[in-house]
Amino acid sequence: MQSVINDCESRMQKAIENLEREFSKLRTGRASTGLVETIKVDYYGTPTPVNQIASVSVPDSRTLTIQPWDKNAFSLIEKAIIASDLGLNPVNDGVLIRISMPPLTEERRRDLVKLAKKYTEDCKVAVRNVRRDGNEALKKMQKDKELTEDEQHKGQDEIQKATDAFVKKSDDTFTAKEKEIMEI
Template structure:
């Protein structure tokens, strides 16, 4: 039974970690290197993650600075950022590529909050699916006489407590992101 609970916790932790990763890609009014995590640059015919071609830094709260290590990569980096669905315009001065993060409009903020809520709901569904799997495993163990009826019910109660704590955690992460998005 302990193995089932341990597996349950670890899978739910992964769901929350995935939610946090998704949230890091959501654009807020502030500059963040997480925005560029999924940008792939065509580098000598190979799609390469931007963070493997350049150093990315945040000189101030509204600017992302990208310094490619190879001079030949500048055009590709610029093109990849423009092609991405982030809606950002890179400025190349020959040494560094700068991206100014424009302030978000009220409408765009509301759309981002809706998207954040959708990500959060997807995470809760994933957590509940893990709960269902754990409960089914406990029932199978009871049917194969590995657990008594009472132990199965104790296990299911424990799985429910774990589920509740992870759903609450997803809500907290959402509340923080919502606050960050709505911040002007």
């Protein structure tokens, strides 16, 4: 029974980690390496993330710099950033690619909050699916006489407590991200 509960908690934690990863890709007013790290560049015919062919850094809160290790990658990285839907304009000076973060409009901020809300709801659905899987596993164990009915109910209560904790954590993460997005 404890292994089922531990498995559920670890899967719920992965859902939260995925939510945080999605949030790191959302553009706020601040520069973040997470914005461009997952952009795929067609590097010698292979879609490669930017962070695998270049150094990405944040010299100040409104600027990102990308320093490709291969001189041939400059134009490829530039094209990939322009093609992404982030609305960023890279400037190539031959040594670095600089990206200045333009301030977000009110409308764009609201759109980002809606997107963050969608990611949060997806995370909650994933957590609830894990709860369902855990409860089904406990019911199967009880049916196979591996657990008593009381143990099954106790296990379901523990899984519900974990579910409530992770749903609250996803809401708290969303609230923090919403505050960050709406901050001017």
